[in-house]
Amino acid sequence: DAKTTQPPSMDCAEGRAANLPCNHSTISGNEYVYWYRQIHSQGPQYIIHGLKNNETNEMASLIITEDRKSSTLILPHATLRDTAVYYCIVRGSQGNLIFGKGTKLSVKP
Amino acid sequence: DAGVIQSPRHEVTEMGQEVTLRCKPISGHDYLFWYRQTMMRGLELLIYFNNNVPIDDSGMPEDRFSAKMPNASFSTLKIQPSEPRDSAVYFCASSYGQGGETQYFGPGTRLLVL
Numbered sequence: 001d002a003k004t005t006q007p008p009s010m011d012c013a014e015g016r017a018a019n020l021p022c023n024h025s026t027i028s029g030n031e032y033v034y035w036y037r038q039i040h041s042q043g044p045q046y047i048i049h050g051l052k053n054n055e056t057n058e059m060a061s062l063i064i065t066e067d068r069k070s071s072t073l074i075l076p077h078a079t080l081r082d083t084a085v086y087y088c089i090v091r092g093s094q095g096n097l098i099f100g101k102g103t104k105l106s107v108k109p
Numbered sequence: 110d111a112g113v114i115q116s117p118r119h120e121v122t123e124m125g126q127e128v129t130l131r132c133k134p135i136s137g138h139d140y141l142f143w144y145r146q147t148m149m150r151g152l153e154l155l156i157y158f159n160n161n162v163p164i165d166d167s168g169m170p171e172d173r174f175s176a177k178m179p180n181a182s183f184s185t186l187k188i189q190p191s192e193p194r195d196s197a198v199y200f201c202a203s204s205y206g207q208g209g210e211t212q213y214f215g216p217g218t219r220l221l222v223l
Contacts, residue, residue, distance in 0.1 A: 034211075043113075043200050043214030044152070096142075096165070097212060099152040 003027065003090040009104040012082075018075040020103050022088030025069045031092045033064060035073045036099075037084040044087065044099070047073065078107045113215035115201050121221045127189040130218045133182055134203030142212060143176055143186050144200040152200070158184065159207070191222045 005023040012018040024033060034049040048055055048062045050071075055062045061074040075082055087102040114133040122128055134141045142157040156166040161178045169176070173192070178184040188195055198219050202212040 038152075041217075043202070043217050044212075045214065046211040049211070096154050096157070098154070101151060 003098070004088045004100055006086075006088050006100065006103045008101065009106070011106050011108055012075075012078045014080060014107055014109050015077055018073075018078040018082065018105060018107070020073040020075075020086050020088075020105065021070065022072070023070045024088070024090045027068050027090050028092070031090050031095075033062065033068075033071050034089040034091055034097065035060070035062065036087045036089065036097075037082075038087070038102070039081075039084040047086075078105075080107050080109065083107045113201055113203055113213055115199075115215040115218050117218060118216065119219045119221075121223065122191055123223050124192055125190045126222075127187065128191045128195075128220060128222075130186040130199050130201075130220070132184045132186070132201030132215060134184070134201070135213055136182065138203035138205045138213075139181075140204045140207055140212075141178060141184050142202040142204075143184070144202065144214075145197045146200060146217075147197045155186070188220075191220075193222045196220055196222050 032049050032051050035047040036044040038044045048057055048060050050062045050064055064071045083106055085102040085104050087099050089097050116131045139160050143155040144152055145155055146152045155168045156176045157164055158178045174188055176186045198217045200214050200217045202214040204212040
């Protein structure tokens with residue numbers, strides 16, 4: 001079973017920041033938080049991952065709370081092409097990716 | 110880099126027929142994963158290989174499913190005989206290492222068993 005809890009759906013206005021929350025209250029010290037997304041009819045795509053520090057790359061930012069029990073993926077300026085299902089995954093260094101149901105993000109004009 | 114390549118992209122077959130799905134991982138990647146995605150069950154890991162050796166096949170649904178990786182650049186997932194409940198999108202993914210590295214997914218094969 002997935003170790004994370006995400007809202008099933010969210011809306012965001014185009015050009016605005018999209019903030020996607022994820023709860024992972026049972027995360028252990030050596031487990032990473034990964035985010036993937038799946039655009040309709042395509043394979044999942046890696047976005048970002050982190051252990052305890054906040055991370056940023058060209059796609060998004062990942063904010064992990066100090067107790068590591070939750071995190072937020074931030075898409076700073078959402079576009080229509082960011083409409084997708086976003087998966088938050090907790091994974092150990094030797095573990096497999098276990099995909100839950102994710103959050104369906106709809107970016108609206 | 111061409112990314113992970115899967116073929117065919119679409120397959121329609123009749124119940125009882127043998128189905129073979131193919132995957133070419135990204136060059137240099139030493140892990141290969143097969144997933145299945147359905148509306149009911151979401152995205153499930155079926156089996157994965159490390160350096161062409163199957164490591165964990167606990168997700169393979171039953172003996173009708175088999176997977177091979179004869180070399181570092183090719184893998185197959187075979188269903189024999191196929192059944193309507195096998196209808197799904199099958200994804201192949203590859204990665205370099207398993208310790209924190211990311212997986213790159215192929216475009217998937219959409220299988221419909223009539």
